[in-house]
Amino acid sequence: MTALLQTIDLNKRFGGLRVTNNVNFELDEGEVHCLIGPNGAGKSTLFRLFLGEHSPSSGRILYAGEDITHLKPFQRIRKGISVKFQVPGIFAALSVRQNLTIALQHHLEGASLDEEIARLLEFLRLTASADMQAASLSHGQKQWLEIGMAISLKPRLLLLDEPTAGMSPDETYETGEMVRALNADGVTVLAVEHDMAFVRQIAQRVTVLHFGQIFAQGTVAEITANDAVAEIYFGHVDHDD
Numbered sequence: 001m002t003a004l005l006q007t008i009d010l011n012k013r014f015g016g017l018r019v020t021n022n023v024n025f026e027l028d029e030g031e032v033h034c035l036i037g038p039n040g041a042g043k044s045t046l047f048r049l050f051l052g053e054h055s056p057s058s059g060r061i062l063y064a065g066e067d068i069t070h071l072k073p074f075q076r077i078r079k080g081i082s083v084k085f086q087v088p089g090i091f092a093a094l095s096v097r098q099n100l101t102i103a104l105q106h107h108l109e110g111a112s113l114d115e116e117i118a119r120l121l122e123f124l125r126l127t128a129s130a131d132m133q134a135a136s137l138s139h140g141q142k143q144w145l146e147i148g149m150a151i152s153l154k155p156r157l158l159l160l161d162e163p164t165a166g167m168s169p170d171e172t173y174e175t176g177e178m179v180r181a182l183n184a185d186g187v188t189v190l191a192v193e194h195d196m197a198f199v200r201q202i203a204q205r206v207t208v209l210h211f212g213q214i215f216a217q218g219t220v221a222e223i224t225a226n227d228a229v230a231e232i233y234f235g236h237v238d239h240d241d
């Protein structure tokens with residue numbers, strides 16, 4: 001497998017605090033990978049390093065074999081990296097359709113624009129809400145519209161920061177199905193996530209961060225069976241048997 005995203009001895013310090021600590025991480029092309037870890041483990045910081053919103057204190061970031069360590073966020077987006085953050089990135093006063101039109105209008109026009117909007121609305125389970133103001137969507141639907149904005153550029157790598165935060169179990173499941181469909185279409189996905197049912201639904205591999213370091217890595221089954229991982233989350237290990 002070729003690594004689509006790779007970090008080499010990546011470090012980020014805020015003053016005396018080392019938040020990313022010598023991280024050597026590889027994301028394979030074509031996989032869905034989840035990044036988990038206790039609060040403050042450094043997950044969001046790592047995401048911001050990937051996106052170019054933070055510059056590393058030392059180390060390198062490679063994307064498709066190219067050194068992108070010093071590229072600006074917009075340059076990384078042009079290379080096919082797209083992100084959905086937790087903070088709202090939609091135009092609340094506009095309709096769902098208008099939001100998607102804004103995201104797509106630089107690439108498509110006329111009939112092909114209409115066709116792509118219809119396809120995205122269907123994919124996002126938002127066809128019936130197309131002409132509603134984005135502000136009046138449910139929390140989960142807003143998240144879906146944001147996913148729609150993030151995938152409108154047809155990214156090669158999609159970064160999702162807690163995509164299911166605040167969602168109902170049904171919405172979370174539907175989001176998982178969206179991620180699986182995107183991945184089946186060839187999109188590589190890296191998601192920061194707390195909901196282990198969602199992680200189980202989507203992830204082929206999981207990386208656990210702890211104090212800014214890679215603490216464990218493996219399949220969902222390996223990670224959930226790992227006593228040391230349970231220990232850092234709960235401070236103790238519960239065995240049913």
Ligand SMILES: Nc1ncnc2c1ncn2[C@@H]1O[C@H](COP(=O)(O)OP(=O)(O)OP(=O)(O)O)[C@@H](O)[C@H]1O
Binds near residue numbers: 037044
């Ligand atoms: N801009 C900053 N300046 C100083 N400290 C920061 C900054 N950003 C993050 N930190 C610190 O870095 C540590 C890791 O934060 P980060 O948000 O990356 O963790 P996280 O794993 O995403 O946590 P959570 O699960 O709570 O979102 C925390 O101690 C945080 O206070």
